[in-house]
Amino acid sequence: MVMADMNQTDEMLEKLFETARCEVVDLPPGLLARVLADADAELAARTAPPLRAAPTRRTSGFMIVLGELLAAIGGWRAVSGLASATVAGVWIGFAGVGNLSLTTVDLLSGGETLAVLNLLPGDDVFALASDLGDFE
Amino acid sequence: MAFDANSQASDEVLLVLYGNGDRAAAHVLALRFTPLALRVAARMLGDGSEAEDVAQEAMLRLWRIAPEWRQGEARVSTWLYRVVSNLCTDRLRRRRGVGLDEIAEPEDGVPPVVDRMIARDRANALQDALDALPERQRQAVVLRHIEGLTNPEIAAVMQIGVEAVESLTARGKRALTALLAAQREELGYGHG
Structure with a gap:
């Protein structure tokens, strides 16, 4: 490539660079929204409370x-x-325990007598009177 | 605190505010930096859809770094250029792994770059030439000549020395000149 050609190509390249520098980039639809959504998500992740609050003292x-x-x-x-x-x-x-009364002994020993268990005298009231007489 | 799109607050202040939970600050940052991320990704990748994905991913990384951002350590724009560049590099490397059968065959007898330029405008011609550069040269040229960064800024973005940046941009520009020279007349620059 001769020097004149190189110079002309250099000039062309500079103009192409200049055009590229002035080029305004149109953001594709949705890109800015996605970028901002990412920013919000990161912010939310950082500010979310921990799952379990730490105790104030051990x-x-x-x-x-x-x-x-x-x-x-x-x-x-x-x-x-x-x-x-x-x-x-x-x-x-x-x-x-010390000395137990006879009634207590009867209760603890399991021996059942009419005198001990039949506390509601009914038809057997005469038999009860008879037994008491024998007991004495 | 409410901001509008023309807020005079610095990028760093806005990022720290967002890191502290200010949603309005994120809105201003998104308006400022999403176009930048998209523009650089589109130049690097030559594919609008992929560039959109990269821009969203880069902005997501910006939101995530916000709570840990240390003022004064780096400019937000430099940091974002670096993230976008790295994401693009990853994608370009994955592309190289595409099988040969999946790559379109060039048309017989016509250099593909020339054939495409016939039907495209000047901007697309430049993009095609950029696409033909090695990825590091392309990255340096885009940042220097289109984004207007200084060589030290590019060095910070690419994490290389300033001399390496100068070498990459010089070689990249020479390669672009060679690629575009044959199309000068077709692009309407033939008569000086």
Whole structure:
């Protein structure tokens, strides 16, 4: 290529570049909307609340369950009543009982007598009177 | 804070605002940079549909980087040029993997670039010549002569030295001259 041709081609190239620089790009329909939708989606993803809120202070699972249980049965006052009853039961079981009345012995021994069980005298009232007489 | 398309706020300020949750800032950024991304991608790829995909993907990456953007480290436009260039390079490399059977056969006896230029206007002639350049030369030429970036800016975009940019643009321009010389008259520049 001779020098004159090169110069002319250079000039042509510069004009083509200039035309290209001035070219206004028409955005295809929908492209800007898609770009903005992407921006909104990214924003929403960043600002969405976490699935589970983090606890404000560290609390063990056992303490959480204990707190819920206490609340269900009426709080620490109810627990103190339960504790007293439990201690009394343990003490009675450990110390045993002293002399029992005859009625109590009959009840605990399983021996059934008319004198013990028939508490509503009806037709057997005379038999009851007779038995009582024998008992004495 | 509301913005219109002619907002005087800098690109960086707008990006930081968007990163902090300002939707209006995204609107201005989209109006400013989507055309840029589309224009560069179209020049690099020579395919409008692919360029559209690249522009959307590049803007999506801009939205994602916004919360981590550090002011003063880079210009938003430089960053976006780089992302678009890289996305285009990836696509061009994938194209090279296309099988030979899928490439259109050139018409007998007529150089394909000349044959196409007969029916196309000057802008398309330039695009055809750009398409014929190696991708790095094309990238440098587009950024220098069409986008108007300085050599240091191109060096930042392409992550190479300024001297390498000068070499790429010089070789690219020489190649374009050679490619277009034969079509000077056909394009209406034959008589100086």
